[in-house]
Amino acid sequence: MGETLVYNPRAVFDERAQAESFEGLAMPLFDSVFNFARWLTQNREEAEDLVQETYVKALRGFGSFQPGTNFRAWIFRILRNTFLTSRTGLKATMTVPLEEEQEATLPGPPDTPETLLLASADQEMVREALEGLPVIFREVLLLGDVEEMSYQEIAEAVGIPMGTVMSRLARARRALREAVQKKQQKG
């Protein structure tokens, strides 16, 4: 069956409209996406490469994006998957111990009154501690606490069930506190 190619101005228009609607959804997230990429890669140039690859991939795959679903979770997921298959990403995940999340640990009572601890922890310490956390913890803190994503969005972005989001977030928060505490005791 032969298909005839007909010049169709409408199709050109659709393509442009699609690019515009992609731009309208993607560019407002640009700063957040870059910040996330920079935290994952720990390097400006690599972050720029990662963001660029993410945007190009997302534009290419925009046809498969379901309008009305969460675009932010979608593009963060693309970024994260791209990062994990990159050299830096592979290296970062190799150094992470395998997860023992089935036990779904919940935060126990804190051994230091938290408010007291934080008062003396300056932002620099929190930043350093966050930098030192394993990627799987760093990313949920960035998505949950920094981007203030809902558990549902985090689940979509990271590709894990909601229950795992809660337990991983709890473990990540505890790990961050412990890391800051350790820094305080040292200096």
Added chain:
Amino acid sequence: MACETWRAKIAAYIDGELPAEEMRAFAAHLPSCPACAAESLGTVQWKRATQSAGKRYAPSAEFRRRIEERIGARKKPAASWSWLPALALAAALLVVVLLGVNRWRENGRAQVFAELTDLHTATLASATPVDVISTDRHTVKPWFEGKIPFTFNVPELAGTPFTLVGGRIAYLGQSSGAELLFQFRLHRISVFIFQDRPELTGRLPAAESLSKQKSFTVDTWSEGGLRYFVIGDIGAGDLGQLSALLRAAR
């Protein structure tokens, strides 16, 4: 519900992830339970601290442009008669837009100034107005290194009526910049420095301009790709003196 059960839900409560019913029940439980209240407060504070430590990196204006070019509606279709009605419509719209643009410029400018005035006021009202406390410009400048996507010069203030109080990171239109706090007699003056992005400052005059906003004097100019704002409750003459020092800073 027992307190232990509630404590397991503190994180979900702070994250706003409990069902509405439980959110209400938890809020009712809090005032009567110091342990849960203290831990909730701690959780909120940690979340805030993580957020302010984590919102740290901003893309450069150049990189943003590169991506916009890359993903923008790239293929310009060849001119075709089918576009004629659209062109006519566009011409008509252009007239309307041009009429509106002046008003919008004024609004945009007032909006940026109002936002900066709010930032300045918030700084003055804060218990910790600056994150790096130092009168030494050689301490303050390096503090910003790596925290904002540009560098700038802090003026030498010896022999002037101004003293440096310190600095902090400021945010405007989702981009990070520097806020320097200066003291002039009993007044405090904020100097904001941001990258000169068109979407942020395109509506502002390129040259120096002094104006009054809600009894604050505001001075702004653009230089070397950076946009400066000086805001304080002092006269235009005194404020202009600080602007001159900043412009001369090497």
